[in-house]
Amino acid sequence: MGRIDRYLLSQLMAIFGLASLVLVLVYWINRAVVLFDQLIADGQSAWVFLELTALALPAIIRLVLPLAAFVAVLYALARLSGDSELTVVQATGASPWRLARPVLVFGLIVAGLISVLTHVLTPLALGRLNDRQAEIAQTATARLLREGEFISPTSGLTLYLREVTPEGELRGLLLTDTRDPAGSVTYTAASAYLVRGAGAPQLVMVDGMIQQLGAEGTQLLTTTFTDLAYDLGPLLQVDSGDRRGTRERSTWELLTDRARVAEETGSSPSEILAEAQDRVAEALLAPAAALIALGSLLLGQFSRFGVWRQVIGAIVLVILVKGIESGAVQAVRSEPTLWPLLYVPSLAGGAIGLALLALAGRSRCVRRTEVA
Secondary structure: OOHHHHHHHHHHHHHHHHHHHHHHHHHHHHHHHHHHHHHHHOOOOHHHHHHHHHHHHHHHHHHHHHHHHHHHHHHHHHHHHHOOHHHHHHHOOOOHHHHHHHHHHHHHHHHHHHHHHHHHHHHHHHHHHHHHHHHHHHHOHHHHOOEOOEEOOOOOEEEEEEEEOOOOOEEEEEEEEOOOOOEEEEEEEEEEEEEEOOOOEEEEEEEEEEEEEEOOOOOEEEEEEEEEEEEOHHHHOOOOOOOOOHHHOOHHHHHHOHHHHHHHHOOOHHHHHHHHHHHHHHHOHHHHHHHHHHHHHHOOOOOOOOOHHHHHHHHHHHHHHHHHHHHHHHHHHHOHHHHHHHHHHHHHHHHHHHHHHHHHHHHHHHHHHHHO
């Protein structure tokens, strides 16, 4: 690479790093606020909050990198144009195609980063995130151990605890089950304990009573017990099997073992192939967005008023490409066999960028002819 290429690439990478950091923080804060309220309300520690938000970062970074690449090219070239550096480079004979070389290299670098995230890091992080959420659910402390509150872990179930001792003893338990239309069942116990079983946790109640009320409310049956075990599986919806879906599996696994993945996830082979192709197509949006930004800013002549018109035009074109992407994704979700449509947004973006570069090169030749 020439000196101009290295200089422009260094400018793009520096701004890209800053833009990525800002966008990731914005997305992360929005995600963290919701997760923080949920975890703190459920009695989880700050360490669990940090762990879960860290596991969500790869998916967030994957989303913002194409946008950060677009912003980096726009800002870097707009600043170079404002400082007349871009004008000087063009005056030395550098064509739009010549300037596209470092921008295309930059776009390919970003595409490589996105590929690593989509194919490897994001599936691993999502898989670990689901495992940790399942572990938190199995402890039952986040959803059940709230003293002095009436809570409903699931529709038709209501639980109340008067006191939870430091030793883990649950005192003054009331559990009402109204899921059966034939009647309701109410469990009361002087004390209870949570015991981890082979599958879901078990609620062991001591010195209590069962009250069964008929649907018409005219018959009440009571049964006292010394100890009784209650299965918490329906409350916590614990799945002891492989909980990984297609999003939590690497692309290599999706492509090389589709039959097994389809059996374990319940997805069709065409849906699995569409998921893998979506990851490949997603990385191609970065170089396409970079070329759109470059081509837009090279249109028109130098102006002391800046390049705000070119910037607005580039933003409109990227919004158009994102609209095409949204339509393609919806079509593939409805019919997975249409997965080639996933490549249409990146191809359309690349074609728009190349067309803009061609127009910029032709306009430059026309201006040279007029000057001559």
